[in-house]
Amino acid sequence: MKAHPAKSAGDDLNTLRTEAADCRDCHLWKDATQTVFGEGPAHAPIMLVGEQPGDKEDLAGKPFVGPAGQMLDRALKEAGIDRDRVYITNAVKHFKFVPRGKIRLHQKPNTPEIKACRQWYERELATIKPSLVVAMGATAAQSVLGKITPVNKNRGHLIELDENTQALVTVHPSYLLRLPDEDAKEQEYDRFVEDLKIAAKLLRKLARAA
Numbered sequence: 001m002k003a004h005p006a007k008s009a010g011d012d013l014n015t016l017r018t019e020a021a022d023c024r025d026c027h028l029w030k031d032a033t034q035t036v037f038g039e040g041p042a043h044a045p046i047m048l049v050g051e052q053p054g055d056k057e058d059l060a061g062k063p064f065v066g067p068a069g070q071m072l073d074r075a076l077k078e079a080g081i082d083r084d085r086v087y088i089t090n091a092v093k094h095f096k097f098v099p100r101g102k103i104r105l106h107q108k109p110n111t112p113e114i115k116a117c118r119q120w121y122e123r124e125l126a127t128i129k130p131s132l133v134v135a136m137g138a139t140a141a142q143s144v145l146g147k148i149t150p151v152n153k154n155r156g157h158l159i160e161l162d163e164n165t166q167a168l169v170t171v172h173p174s175y176l177l178r179l180p181d182e183d184a185k186e187q188e189y190d191r192f193v194e195d196l197k198i199a200a201k202l203l204r205k206l207a208r209a210a
Contacts (some may be wrong), residue, residue, distance in 0.1 A: 021037075026113050039087070040084075040086055041084075044086050045130055045131045046085070046086040046131070048088045050089070050136050051138075051172055053094070058095035058104075072173045079197045081199060089121065090140075092143075114143050137151065137171060137175065144161075144169075171188065171192055176192060
């Protein structure tokens with residue numbers, strides 16, 4: 001296992017992105033096209049954390065550019081959040097999948113894989129210093145809170161991480177895409193937007209205080 005230095009005063013996002021490109025701390029790099037690191041302003045007030053890159057993200061090298069990203073963009077807009085003002089990343093930086101012919105089927109990261117990749121989230125967090133971290137889905141919540149965290153029991157309210165940072169747990173937009181019932185999908189999408197409105201409210205509060 002390749003060791004990585006702890007965050008230092010010299011850490012910045014470009015340095016982290018370069019280091020993460022060579023990460024071999026778990027086996028997922030072997031089949032993935034590339035590391036998909038986070039993107040966004042260096043000192044964004046809000047940090048969105050998803051699960052892992054999907055097929056589109058693995059090929060593009062950018063987070064949330066596929067169908068889930070389009071769903072997220074729509075929800076952020078409805079909640080009143082400019083995507084350009086938030087930093088977006090994933091708990092796990094390599095695409096985990098099972099090949100089925102020409103299709104690569106997404107696989108949920110396990111706890112050792114989440115733990116192996118958590119250093120990158122921690123260093124992104126320490127570099128950006130956001131006021132709010134939005135954990136989208138169970139994998140993200142486990143990484144952000146450091147333990148298995150049921151989404152529905154913890155969503156919809158702010159959770160204190162430390163004296164300067166709070167967390168908000170919600171579903172991952174890919175969950176909405178998988179719902180077969182259109183009525184249920186619409187209801188769950190509305191709930192997702194309501195969760196993001198909590199983040200938007202905090203953004204407005206921070207802007208007034210600045």
